[in-house]
Amino acid sequence: MKTELFELPIATSDGIFCAHYSEKGLAKLHFPNAKNLDAAKKNGKPAAHKIKISVKIRGWHRMTETALKKILAGSEPKKFPPLDLSGTDFQKSVWREMQKISLGKTKSYGEIALIIGKPKAVRALGNACGKNPIPVLVPCHRVLAANKKLGGFSGGLDWKRKLLANEGLKF
DNA sequence: TCCGTATTGAACT
DNA sequence: AGTTCAATACGGA
Numbered sequence: 001m002k003t004e005l006f007e008l009p010i011a012t013s014d015g016i017f018c019a020h021y022s023e024k025g026l027a028k029l030h031f032p033n034a035k036n037l038d039a040a041k042k043n044g045k046p047a048a049h050k051i052k053i054s055v056k057i058r059g060w061h062r063m064t065e066t067a068l069k070k071i072l073a074g075s076e077p078k079k080f081p082p083l084d085l086s087g088t089d090f091q092k093s094v095w096r097e098m099q100k101i102s103l104g105k106t107k108s109y110g111e112i113a114l115i116i117g118k119p120k121a122v123r124a125l126g127n128a129c130g131k132n133p134i135p136v137l138v139p140c141h142r143v144l145a146a147n148k149k150l151g152g153f154s155g156g157l158d159w160k161r162k163l164l165a166n167e168g169l170k171f
Numbered sequence: 172t173c174c175g176t177a178t179t180g181a182a183c184t
Numbered sequence: 185a186g187t188t189c190a191a192t193a194c195g196g197a
Contacts, residue, residue, distance in 0.1 A: 088194080088195075090195085109179085123192060125178080157177095174197085181185105
């Protein structure tokens with residue numbers, strides 16, 4: 001059975017993000033890509049559902065919005081909404097480790113692999129990163145390749161560069 | 172079971 | 185210094 005997700009837009013200076021909430025918390029976060037904007041424009045409005053949003057979810061959304069904007073502004077958010085991460089244990093370990101990376105710091109895929117006790121699973125790590133449902137809040141953009149090179153990024157490499165630049169990192 | 176992957180480090184131009 | 189290549193762990197089909 002599929003869990004019903006509530007989809008809410010978050011307008012930022014960098015575009016309109018889309019947050020998906022389950023009954024347990026924030027489940028997914030969507031980058032504002034060209035399609036997104038185009039679709040939103042086409043519909044005249046970004047997903048204005050008439051479904052009733054519970055107070056609980058409104059609260060989470062508020063936290064998400066604040067946290068997101070903080071990060072885009074280059075500062076570390078103090079409050080996070082609960083995250084409803086769905087994935088394998090391996091993926092959850094990876095995502096959890098990534099959340100521990102503080103703003104302005106970076107780690108290599110190899111580092112993460114080492115921390116979760118599987119030094120050789122670097123490639124699998126990349127896989128897990130690509131499936132990270134919540135970019136930015138789970139700072140997958142702070143994970144670089146070994147030589148401090150940018151790896152890749154789901155939302156586009158531009159975003160990764162931009163986010164890192166926001167945090168004062170240079171290349 | 173086979174394929175792809177956001178890696179890595181060593182060998183080879 | 186840039187490029188190619190095999191090894192490797194995990195998830196999806």
